[in-house]
Amino acid sequence: MSSQAPQSDPRADSAPPSFISMRQRLDYSLQLLGMPGKGLRLLGGLLLLGWLASGIYRVEPDEQGVVLRFGRWVDTTSAGLHYHYPWPVESVQLPKVTQIKQLKLANLYESGPADAADPREKQMLTGDENIVEADCAVFWRIKDAGQFLFRTNKPEEALRITAEGALREVISHTPIQASMSNRRQQVAEETRSLIQQRLDAQQAGILITQVQLQRVDPPAAVIDAFNDVQRARADQERARNEAQAYSNDILPKARGEAERIRQEAEAYRSQVVNLAQGEAKRFDSVYQTYAQAKDVTAWRLYLESMDDMLKKASKVVIDGTGKNGAGVLPLLQLQDKPKSGGKENR
Known part of the structure; x- marks a missing residue:
């Protein structure tokens, strides 16, 4: 073996x-x-x-997960742990979606060779058919990462074109004076709303957070003439305000003076009418008394008249015979008159 x-x-x-x-x-x-x-x-x-x-992945709070299956977008995930088919079947992109980015239209207008730049690109027609040059800054961030990456070709370029068109449209129905002064914020807000509406229609996946209107001026060739017109309008407005202030000051005084004169006239009329009515009633009363006792009333009227006259006299001449003198003298209330010119009245 x-x-x-x-x-x-x-x-x-x-x-x-x-x-x-x-x-x-x-x-x-x-x-x-x-x-x-x-x-x-x-x-x-x-x-x-x-x-x-290897298919397990984590999405941070400031990110969105874009799942690609053989290079085609199939899903968008939020923050947290998720799973996808491992490579090469599926892959994940994690773009930042909370970072605020800025787009300045002024820089885009001025980009390129100096000889190729056309200054008319910045000019816009206002609602009252004037021409202005307007610049703005657009602040934006990614709202839907899948739409931002795959729905729109060159999303930032699409944003620039959309922002420029929206600004031109808003300026086109706004008067030049309003867009340069009291309605600047309203123009910026309308532009932001219009940009967002058009981006949503395009499914661009972009959220516009703010639009700042930086400059709205007439073209450089006519800015001096425009400033002269604005100064003339300011002078006109100032003169109108001064005239209005003078009117507001004078008219109330004139109305008050007229009311005072009217009230004084009314008081004088009432006084005169009342006095006249009182005299008329007194005369009627005296006449009624006279009709009943003529002699007594006539003598009483005579005595009252003499009494009124003697009150104003400084000296009284009495009958020398002394008749009835004893009864008259005690009743007289004589007062010495002041001397006139250093001489006594005789």
């Missing part, structure tokens, strides 16, 4: 010594675990498990 020597594996003979030692250690470990001859299967299972685990 003859014994046959074991044949060596030719692949093991050609393998490097480090690989052979590693394989021997792996075979020894598998024999200890009771799994001899299953090294390749275990290695293949580990590789398969690692390949499947």
Whole structure:
């Protein structure tokens, strides 16, 4: 009976010594675990498990996950842990969606060679058929990463064209004076709303956060004449305001003075009428008394008249015979009159 020597594996003979030692250690470990001859299967299972685990990905709070299947966009995921089919079936892009970016139309107008730039590109027609040059800054961020990357070709270029068209449209129905002064904020807000509406219609995946209207001026060739017109309008407005202020000051005073005169006249009329009515009633009363007792009434009227006259006299002449003098003198209330010109009245 003859014994046959074991044949060596030719692949093991050609393998490097480090690989052979590693394989021997792996075979020894598998024999200890009771799994001899299953090294390749275990290695293949580990590789398969690692390949499947590579489909796990994490989306940060400031990101959105864009899942591509064989290069085609199939899903958009929010922040958190997610899973997709491992490469090469699917892949993930993680663009930042909270970063605010800025687009300045003024820089775009001025870009390019100086000789090729046309200054009329910045000119816009206002609602009252004037020409202005308007610049604005558009602040935006990504709203939907999938739409931003795959729905629109060159989304930033589309944003520039859309912003320029929206600004021109808003300026076209706004008077020049309003767009340069009191309605600047309203023009910026209308432009932002119009840009957002058109981007949503295009599914651009862009959110406009703010539009700042930086400059609205007449063209440089006519700015001096325009400033003269504005100064003339300002002078006109100032003169109108001064006239209005003078009117507001004078008219109330004139109305008050007229009302005072009217009230004084009314009071004087009432006073005169009342006095006249009182005199008329007194005369009627005296006449009624006279009709009943003529002699007594006539004598009483005579005495009252004489009493009124004697009150104003400084000296009284009395009958020298003294008749009835004793009865008259005690009743007289004579007062000395002041001297006139240093001489006594005689």
